[in-house]
Amino acid sequence: MPLPRVSRRDLSYFFFSQHFSDGLRTTLAILLPAVLGAQWGQFAAGITLSTGAVCLSVTDTPGPLQHRRNGLLAALALVFIGALLVGWLAPYRLALGLLLVSLSFGLTMLLVWGARAGAVGSATLLGMVLTLAHPPEGWQANAVHAGLLGLGGLWYLLLAMVQSSVQPYRSAQQALGECLHAVAGFLHIKATFYNASTDLADDYRRLVAQQVTVNEKQEAVRDLIFRSRQIVSETTSTGRRLVLTFTETVDLYEHITAGYYDYGALRAAFGSTGVLGEIQGFINRLAVDLDYLGSAILANRAYGSPPPDRLPELTQLQARINALPTPDPGTGLSTLVLKKILVNLRDLHRRVRSIRRYFDEGQAAALAPDPRRVAGHTQFVARQELEWSTLGENLTLSSSVFRHAVRMAVACSVAFTVAELLWHGQHNYWILMTVTFMLKPGFSLTRERNIQRISGTLVGGVMGSLVLWAVPNGDVRFGLLLVFMVIAYSFQRTKYLVTVIFLTAYLLIMFSFLGLSYLGVIEERLTDTALGCAIALATAYLLFPRWEGEQLPDLLAATLRANLAYLRQLADRLAGREVLPTTYRLLRKDVYVASANLAAAFQRMLSEPRRTRRRPSEVHEFVVLNHILSANISALTTTWQDEATPNPAVPPEARRVLTSAQAALSKSLARLAAAPAPDTAAPAASATVALMQDVRVDAQADTTNPDRTLAEQLAFLQKVSTDLSRVTEALAA
Known part of the structure; x- marks a missing residue:
């Protein structure tokens, strides 16, 4: 199977995306403390600081600055407390197991307050599990370890806040650019409905799937823009242009969606004339124009030249339609439907060109959004109040979060027991860590993640082994480690399989610097991963499954x-x-x-x-x-x-x-x-x-x-x- 073609625009979307910038920041936050610690003879302390940064990076999901800050602060406090508790109870294995099981339930229940609160719970669990790798001995060592973990988390928090303060609009620009990219993809799929060689059922399936993506992107932009007072209330042209361009993008998407026709009848009536192919080509070119606009906004660069004027093409298409003979009356259609399509294409072309105003600094004063319209748009953002009553209301089996928390507690207890009694590897805490990240609220996502985790670990193990076998030079290995880290953390929220592949490869290289045999590490990681995935999948399937x-x-x-x-x-x-x-x-x-x-x-x-x-x-x-x-x-x-x-x-x-x-x-x-109650058996x-x-x-x-x-x-x-x-x-x- 040939590899998909990667265009220059695709590369631009990746390297200027929020995911890539997050990957760079996470890599810097994790790597710098370890490198400095090694240079100053405090490598163990540096690794602990890096571990704190890793934990907080789990919480730092995209969103408004104040929400990110609050989530990071909550995670910082809980990671510190969790590490203290684990270090304190580490000598008492039964008490430690009870602590892990009870906290895995309680921290998972944080999902009742939203995904960010759930990420805070995941970060805390990660910090507790990683503390099990080398539990400190004694109160003083325990306090030092928890303090270093907290300092590492604080270092990540400061780095994230400084980046957001220096570039206050970058997250919104990146989200808006990705939203335009998704709408352009939706328009490309709409174009395939005019292609007589495609299957309409498949076209509808792809259209509905892309509709899900567009909705996610629009919600991300809405969350960033209308929850950020700095954007909606200030007088700079950048904030105004972001607000106006997003509202125009939503209106454009509505007009694309509203363009519905009886495509089966269109194909039957006009498929042999070739005009539908010309319509498809025009829509595809319009989608490319929109995609280029999104790429420029994402990269925060000036649009080099005005978008192509498609009016001559529309004029030619109009002449082509006027010259068509009247179709067979049995089709129930006339050329009037093509003229209606032409009117809609003119409207889409005008709306795509209007987004070009984002790049016109001279229009900044004219682009001031109506304050009443901005205030109205704040109603579009869902609010998540942190009310204690919400937690109590979800302590029932009818709550999907409660059932997931019960599954998490049971799975963690099984993983801890297996690691303690049946499998005594050097890194057997990987079993528990795998369970906490593989078990998801729904079975389908748990199954998908488990498959990606196992296959990604296999591929990453082979890749890392090849690097260690073929590249003896330590400097080159370190350079590859940097590249693998950036790739792994850039795709952690979009393509989990890619993350697992490069995460496994860079961990093998890192362990080689620590003097460990990479073959032994591969064997243990594969075994621990397989055990953790099996426990997570079995729990999701057998215990209160959420179908x-x-x-x-x-x-x-x-x-x-x-x-x-x-x-x-x-x-x-x-x-x-x-x-x-x-x-x-x-x-x-x-x-x-x-x-x-x-x-x-x-x-x-x-x-x-x-x-x-x-x-x-x-x-x-x-x-x-x-x-x-x-x-x-x-x-x-x-x-x-x-x-x-x-x-x-x-x-x-x-x-x-x-x-x-x-x-x-x-x-x-x-x-x-x-x-x-639904009968799912047949x-x-x-x-x-x-x-x-x-x-x-x-x-x-x-x-x-x-x-x-x-x-x-x-x-x-x-x-x-x-x-x-x-x-x-x-x-x-």
């Missing part, structure tokens, strides 16, 4: 509620009632988030044991129909928003059709609420091809075709809502 199929009813209901509210705002517009822009954007965001959560859970479900999957064919059909419904609601709403004329008058019978669509969604919600057979044929049949009343009346467009919304109700009935049966 994605069990979570589907709640996610399906959340998606239906979001679309029902989205449909109601459309009904309000048709009735002449005002819908505030902020209200509309909040409803739109709810639809995107709910749809992305459902799609992500569906993808995870497919990686679980077959007997636990719940009707995958029907869930896939629901996901596709949900996308079609929200796209068509957006298409109608954005059309009226962009026009200066008031909303068109709608006859009562058309409004009754919309009321019927709302009733269908409400009925679906009621079915899910009354549904019995999943439905896959029927993807038939599903897509049904969707194409359902979509014959193409909502964006301009030769359809508004009443017919609303009737199509009713048809899709009814189909959703039908699929929901099958899922709830």
Whole structure:
């Protein structure tokens, strides 16, 4: 299989990304204390300082500066206390085991306050486990060890805070650039729908998967911009441009999503003319333009030249469409649908070019965001309050966090027992460390991580051994160690397999500098990793397993509620009632988030044991129909928003059709609420091809075709809502 082609733009996205800068910072924070300690004859102290930096790096996930600082401070205190407790109880193995088991439960329960709090618990567990490598003897040695661990963590905290203070906008710029990159990828996938050689079912699967990615990127930018007062309240042009460009990016994504057509009918009617290939080519070029803009924002550099003017291409495409003969009446389409596509392409081109204003310093004064709009956008950011009552409310088996904490405590107790009684390796604490990082709340992610950990350890062991065998020069080895560290810490939040490969390789090189036999280290690491992964996987499978199929009813209901509210705002517009822009954007965001959560859970479900999957064919059909419904609601709403004329008058019978669509969604919600516990033992057979044929049949009343009346467009919304109700009935049966 040929390797994927890596373009210059791909390299730019990597080397200027937040992940790479985090990798550089983490490498510096870990390596510098050890190197200085070796130079000053205090290598053991330097290693302990580096260990403290490693622990705090686990907590330093992307986000607003104040949230990162609070998380790092909490981790610093807990890592210090945890190390003290482990050092104190190290001679008393039974008491130590009880401490580890109880704290593994308590620290995992921190997840009730969000992912960052959960990372604080993981950092504390890591510090405790690493203390087991060489537990200090005596109170004084214990206090010194815990103090050095805390100093190492403090060194990492100061380094992270200084970097953020010197470059206050870099995180937001990097997140915005990556968001544009994800939207460009979404646009590339939309282009494939015009290619008659692609499978529509596969196109929809990739589109839904990319929708999950776009939602994650948008949430990351929202979190960074609208939680940072320095960005939304100051008067510098950089903050203004970040806010405005992000809002324009969200609007652009909505217009891309709203561009839904009956692609099966389009292919049948115009596939032989070649015009669909020209449309696909234009959309791909537009996506490349957007990608270049994202790359420039990510790299914080000036855009060298104005983006290409695609208007001549649109003019040529218009002439090409005008010259087409009328298609066969049996297709139900005319060239008017192509002209509608052309109008949408002009709109997308205009919006992509408007993002170019980010680079125009001269427009800084004109780009000042409306304070009311900024204040409205703060409503888009979810708040996580640290209330003690939340912890108590989750101390029940109905809580997924509680069940995960119980699994973690049981797995840690088994790992500690195995390390104490059955396996006496020099680094047998690796078993416990593997368990704490491999066991995840969901079985699918635990399984995926375990596979990546074992395969990555094997590949990394071979790579490290080859380096040690083929490179005798110590300076060259140290240079490779630096490279491997940067790569490992750059991919730790995106590609875990890459992290494990290079982490294993650099650990082998590091142990060789300590005089250890790398073959012995490889053997022990593979054994410990296999034992830890087996314990984690068995615990996730046997003890209160959290199957994605069990979570589907709640996610399906959340998606239906979001679309029902989205449909109601459309009904309000048709009735002449005002819908505030902020209200509309909040409803739109709810639809995107709910749809992305459902799609992500569906993808995870497919990686679980077959007997636990719940009707995958029907869930896939629901996901596709949900996308079609929200796209068509957006298409109608954005059309009226962009026009200066008031909303068109709608006859009562058309409004009754919309009321019927709302009733269908409400009925679906009621079915899910009354549904019995899901039976996951007999999943439905896959029927993807038939599903897509049904969707194409359902979509014959193409909502964006301009030769359809508004009443017919609303009737199509009713048809899709009814189909959703039908699929929901099958899922709830």
